Amino acid sequence: MPSFDIVSEVDEVELRNAVANCKRDLDSRFDFRGVECEVDYKDNQVSLRSESDFQCNQMVEVLRTALSKRNVDPAAMEVEDKAVHSGKFFTLKVKFKQGIDTETAKKLVKEIKASKIKVVAAIQGDSVRITGKKRDDLQAVMALARNSDLGQPFQFNNFRD
Known part of the structure; x- marks a missing residue:
């Protein structure tokens, strides 16, 4: 996945x-x-x-x-x-700011779940792992994270197919 x-x-x-x-x-x-x-x-x-x-x-x-x-x-x-x-x-x-603190990570996960995109979001230390079946869902989550106003810029790495 x-x-x-x-x-x-x-x-x-x-x-x-x-x-x-x-x-x-x-x-x-x-x-x-x-x-x-x-x-x-x-x-x-x-x-x-x-x-x-x-x-x-x-x-x-x-x-x-x-x-x-x-x-x-x-x-x-x-x-x-x-x-x-x-x-x-x-x-x-x-x-x-380096890394995503726990409060911001929780808000981000809550926002992703509220969007009803079919992905699984898991907090792992100072990053959030997103897993889904479709690439389109993952790209929708990327767009959601870019547009979220959580006071912190986000980057995306470790993309695995």
């Missing part, structure tokens, strides 16, 4: 490239000339540091643009509500 996995992963190489592009964009922007700003990436977390809260928010938008140019879905970003002020700098942390 055909099956596939629904996962939520951020490609770390593309994320690093997007951060590097963000740094280059900030170096060339007119509104950041003469301003001390820093973008660091470490352990699926980007740290944005600047002299004002407004500039930190601008840096988030530049990062979001760089991510979309590198085909990384910006919906995977979790931006802190408020920048932390210490000394003369404001620091804003941006985390990236």
Whole structure:
């Protein structure tokens, strides 16, 4: 029986490239000339540091643009509500969601069951395995997952026939 996995992963190489592009964009922007700003990436977390809260928010938008140019879905970003002020700098942390948490997986399975598509959905760790008899049913589930508004981007892998 055909099956596939629904996962939520951020490609770390593309994320690093997007951060590097963000740094280059900030170096060339007119509104950041003469301003001390820093973008660091470490352990699926980007740290944005600047002299004002407004500039930190601008840096988030530049990062979001760089991510979309590198085909990384910006919906995977979790931006802190408020920048932390210490000394003369404001620091804003941006985390990236890896894997599907249990609550989101349960909502996704519930949505799939409510659609009455003839497939079996099973939660397996941080992914959801979908099994069905027809490929068309599996493709319908893929379309349903893409269009669902669960605050997280989904990818599909391990397609077996």
